[in-house]
Amino acid sequence: MLRKAIRRHPYLYAMFLPPLLYFLIFHYGPMFGNLIAFQDYKIAKGVWDSPFVGFKHFETFLADPYFWKLFRNTMLLNVYGLLFSFPAPIVLALLLNEIRRQRFKRLVQSIVYLPHFLSTVVICGMIVNFLSFDGIANQLLEALGLAPAQFLIDPSWFRTIYIGSDIWQHVGWGTIIYLAALTGIDPQLYEAAVMDGAGRFRQIVSISIPCILPVITILLLLNIGNFLSVGYEKILLLYNGSTYETADVIQTFVYRRGLLGSDLSYSAAVGMFQSVIAFAMVIGANKLTRKIGGTTLW
């Protein structure tokens, strides 16, 4: 059947060849490259001649308290993301939906979407300069008669800065899907509520939120599925030796240890641990979504 199809549509199969090669080399290649996690890999020897050591690297890092600190930091950034970054666009969408003047609403939307298009480097550049010791944030604190803070050096500030800047950048963008769901609500529901004497706040709580609840559930599950993926590029730009305590996550560690420290096998093992757990969580989240009856990923 396949042979016949190839003979009848040779160009379709020829067209597909370059993308197929691309996925084999740049996606499946690295997947099988994870073999080095079970070796003492040396670049000079290559994958074929490096000696296999079984689960040695996995045993080493699982027994290392520092790995568990990385794991904890990664999880905590996600938990805070779920608590603060996730609800922020929902609240904003509900408020935007209450604006009756369409021109003002569009203006607000245009402005809050903008930061989404700025690069991670620009965002971090702003953070680092605004929060530096003589930056504008400390100038403000001083003007208010407060003591300046060591935002970038004090580890206890890191998570706040990370989550806060994430909300600043993505809160507007996150409203798009909720706003679409909100416009789909039957206006008669609101009219009936007004008849019953419900105020604006009551309408939000009793009509708007229940109506977009399915969307919220799906996005929440997707979010949980991506639980281990934190913005390591951003962390890489923001952290420094004195904030590793709270800022160092699995991927930043893999980068430092593997690419800066050339400890390839060990860091590949740590990276693979993350990939496997993340994959399991996506599958789990998708199963759960299917059970609830929403749309699934595939």
Added chain:
Amino acid sequence: MKLRKFSAFDTVNYALMLALIGIMLYPLYYILIVSVSHGGAVARGEVTWLPVDVTLKAYEIIFSDAPIVNAYKNTLLYTSLGVLINLTCTALCAYPLSRREFVGKQWLSLFIVFTMFFDGGMIPRFLVVNSLGMIDTVWAIVIPPAVSVMYMIMMRTFFQDIPEALHESAYMDGANDWVVFRKVVLPLSAPLMATMTLFYAVMHWNSFFPALIYLNESKRYPIQMILRNIVIQGDLSAQSVEMAGVMGNMIVDQNIKYAVVIISILPILLLYPFLQKYFVKGAMIGSVKG
């Protein structure tokens, strides 16, 4: 729906929205005014609402700085070449998968979508790029992100919606799949390709991590890498002597840092009306399709 009167709820809501506009715009506005203010005034903390001693000195310095201009050119090259490769590969991948006659498309789709959920990892990917001899070449930047699975799915959906009758009449005229793709499908997909160009261009323009790990030679750095070195690390060592001389010390003046930020986000700001329009559509399709 009839307009309700302006209630207390509205007052609070409008006030919140105005505050939000301020929070979103002020950081960008501040960067702009600092970049055109005199360095000394900035250092003394005098610039808050309006620029002080307006000067374009910072821009003169960065435009006469060879590494910055060079990095800007690199980024233009990476973005244009990268987008070309993205569009070609994504379309070549999406078109066969959109055709019924393409036997095996279920398996091949699964094969591709799987890569969205299982990441090979940073280290093995680096080793693949390294073993292909791509380190310190433009290819390390433009080839590894050749196809975004999500955009590929969007393209496939678009191709699927092209009426079958158009294909059939072309086949009747003796056209093969390649001719149909070139002469029928692509001309109909111009708006889609414009959207995809924007999506991929923003991705390349803003990308810095691949450059960080795959490029060692500073003459190949894109603007985002220079931005990181100057703005975040305050590092002039990679920059020209002339620039360090102008400043007379090793601390980069705020106005120069912010001028670099401004020139790096300028293209994004200029394209923003289009970006907003197309990306909102994309965000909707993307979220429906996962």
